Amino acid sequence: MSRWRRRSPRSKPLFLLSVAVLFLFALFLAFRLSSPSDLLRSLVASSSPAASSTATLAPARSHQCGVSPFGERFLWYAPHSGFSNQLSELKNAILFAAILNRTLIVPPVLDHHAVALGSCPKFRVTSPTELRTRVFDHIMDLVRDRRYVSMGDIIDLSRLPSSVVRTVDFRIFLSTWCGLNMERACSGNLCCTISADRAITGNFDQCRSLFSGMQGKDNQCVYAVEDDCRTTVWTYRESNGEILDSFQPDRELLIKKKFSYVRKRRDISKALGPGSEAEMSKLLAFGTLFSAPYKGSELYIDIHEVQGKNHVQSLLKEIEYLPFTPEIMATGRKFALNSIKQPFMCAQLRLLDGQFKNHWKTTFSAVEQKLKSIGLKPTDNMSNDPIHIFLMTDLPTVNWTDTYLDDLAKDASYQLHVLDEGSQLVVEAGKRLMASEHGIRSSFLPRNYDGFNKKKRCDPVFTPDILLYVQESVCCCASLGFVGTPGSTIADNIELMMKYNACKS
Secondary structure (H helix, E strand, C coil): CCCCCCCCCCHHHHHHHHHHHHHHHHHHHHHHHHHHHHHHHHHHHHHHCCCHHHHHHHCCHHHCCCHHHCCCCCCCCCCCCCCCHHHHHHHHHHHHHCCCCEEECCCCCCCCCCCCCCCCCCCCCCHHHEEEEEEHHHHHHHHHHCCEHHHHHEEHHHHCCCCCEEEHHHHHHHHHCCCCCHHHHHCHHHHHHHHHCCCCCCHHHHHHHHHHCCCCCCCCCCEEECCCCCEEEEECCCCCEECCCCCCHHHHHHHHHCCCCCCCCEEHHHHHHHCCCCCCCCEECCCCCCCCCCCEEECCCCCCCCCCHHHHHHHHHHHHHHCHHHHHHHHHHHHHHHHHCCCCEEEEECCCCHHHHHHHHHHHHHHHHHHHHHHHCHHHHHCCCEEEEEEEEECCCHCCCHHHHHHHHHHCCEEEEEECCCCCCHHHHHHHHHCCHHCCCHCCCCCCCCCCCCCCCCCCCCCCHHHHHHHHHHHHCCCCCCCECCCCHHHHHHHHHHHHHCCCC
């Protein structure tokens, strides 16, 4: 008998089946271990007709940095936290773009707290590079899931004077600068047409690296700003040189955390404007642009007044209040007029998020005091009628049992009005909002966009959650007054809207 036995005919199919099972298992592991960015990378690559493999893509510098789109210089930053914080950062970004004479890249609205900064007072924050990376990856998640909503769709940027500050939508910039097809981020035909027309074969990984500032300070391409609130307070026309800020880490913190930070006040124009190392870079990339008062200083940006009459001082007044886009404001007015119908008070009660969940008693007490003051001043048309209250709260109705809200709901002296995201009024407003494409239309567009003959139809897109913005629009129409949760940025924004008579404008 030969020592080399002939293989059984039935073993070959069994062997092939085993190989196929192993191959499928490997694919499954690859899918499970792939990051959202990896998955989106494949989607972006496959959506471009010219893209066949990343191996054939041109190097980053030959496309992204060879010719700047539209001949402009741009400013990018990394928004984070909740919507109100993102709005605050947008205002600061507009200011910086005007001072540095750069076109601002307008980001989308990020999911609530999808990206966190940390604590500036405790000198414990995410580094600018890591923050930019996290923001870029989250934006790609929004694109992949077709949940992209531009800040320009929510905030009416068309009112900004174009002679002072220019903006460009992130989708337009990315498709032009990186050559990526951004159709999955589009909700209207203009966006789809521009994205499909401008996009060429692009390298997703290199685009991510450039936007995140991973390559450091490259004068010809990206200047990544690594200064954050631990070391810097940005000023404008304040002094001739860098000076120490009044707020510094205390000795106990220095010893406990074993770090050595010194906060200096620096002039933004001198550090990053004309004559600086950053001036010639096509893209200036910041980390966070969030700031707030703290212990007699500002956490990061201290530009509130500029001596003399100039475009910056004028812009500071322009951006103090940035209104919501018309569809949102109109929906809020409509609910106040057609659903509440009577003079009403608005109560904004933040009860579940962060620090607010431990201060219910204080929050409810403020509402109670406000209602008492209204009751002491009855008018002719309110003498026998209940006091109408529009209530916006993060506490679901099913959880009101045995709370002050439950007492209000059962008291015939009051009539409560609420609005939820399932409301047909809100849903229809969301559809109209996305169809309007304010984010695209209010930005700097490719010079030949009017010449597009072939209009590309977009795939169906989700209806965005615009409940918060509509609720704020209702609240600003409260003629009997407003009471908000102390420390809530949402309350601050409503009070600002009321200050500017947003309901009547």
